[in-house]
Amino acid sequence: RKEVEQDPGPFNVPEGATVAFNCTYSNSASQSFFWYRQDCRKEPKLLMSVYSSGNEDGRFTAQLNRASQYISLLIRDSKLSDSATYLCVAMGEYNFNKFYFGSGTKLNVKP
Amino acid sequence: GAVVSQHPSWVICKSGTSVKIECRSLDFQATTMFWYRQFPKQSLMLMATSNEGSKATYEQGVEKDKFLINHASLTLSTLTVTSAHPEDSSFYICSAARPGTRTDTQYFGPGTRLTVL
Numbered sequence: 001r002k003e004v005e006q007d008p009g010p011f012n013v014p015e016g017a018t019v020a021f022n023c024t025y026s027n028s029a030s031q032s033f034f035w036y037r038q039d040c041r042k043e044p045k046l047l048m049s050v051y052s053s054g055n056e057d058g059r060f061t062a063q064l065n066r067a068s069q070y071i072s073l074l075i076r077d078s079k080l081s082d083s084a085t086y087l088c089v090a091m092g093e094y095n096f097n098k099f100y101f102g103s104g105t106k107l108n109v110k111p
Numbered sequence: 112g113a114v115v116s117q118h119p120s121w122v123i124c125k126s127g128t129s130v131k132i133e134c135r136s137l138d139f140q141a142t143t144m145f146w147y148r149q150f151p152k153q154s155l156m157l158m159a160t161s162n163e164g165s166k167a168t169y170e171q172g173v174e175k176d177k178f179l180i181n182h183a184s185l186t187l188s189t190l191t192v193t194s195a196h197p198e199d200s201s202f203y204i205c206s207a208a209r210p211g212t213r214t215d216t217q218y219f220g221p222g223t224r225l226t227v228l
Binding site for chain 1: 202
């Protein structure tokens with residue numbers, strides 16, 4: 001079983017739409033969670049960390065549900081520039097920095 | 112901000128040759144670096160954790176004799192793909208953990224695209 005699982009998509013949405021992605025993780029001992037964005041043939045870039053209390057950064061909101069072991073990302077008012085692959089990441093054992101990436105969810109925002 | 116570089120950015124080699132990829136942290140010293148591999152339309156898979164001055168820790172299923180990692184200084188880790196074969200063609204990405212920050216802060220290099228003919 002994969003450590004982190006995501007719906008690969010693609011999610012095709014019009015500009016201005018709200019879109020949500022979920023991912024699930026298998027290791028209940030995972031300590032930290034992140035959403036990364038990866039553009040085609042580029043390295044992943046940190047979008048936001050995910051905290052138990054949930055966090056918001058502009059149009060982006062991330063939530064963590066430890067009981068159900070899933071993480072979500074909500075994007076409001078989608079822009080064309082949001083088109084990318086969104087990677088869910090769970091960090092392994094505490095103090096060891098090991099990242100486990102999901103396979104990514106592709107988002108296409110269309111005019 | 113923190114910058115991690117990789118060299119080369121892409122490489123094409125013949126089957127059976129060895130290829131060395133460098134990962135450098137440019138403005139901080141990284142005691143720990145990580146090597147990932149990403150096949151097309153797949154996730155980044157952690158290959159190994161590189162620790163300065165000690166042996167690398169490899170993930171299950173990654174051959175340590177095929178993927179040689181050397182972390183000889185606090186700013187440089189190298190990954191050598193020995194006797195490369197076409198199935199080793201992939202996107203190799205390194206990351207560096209910045210000391211003094213949260214243990215979960217990693218900075219990614221731009222990646223190296225390896226094509227083995």
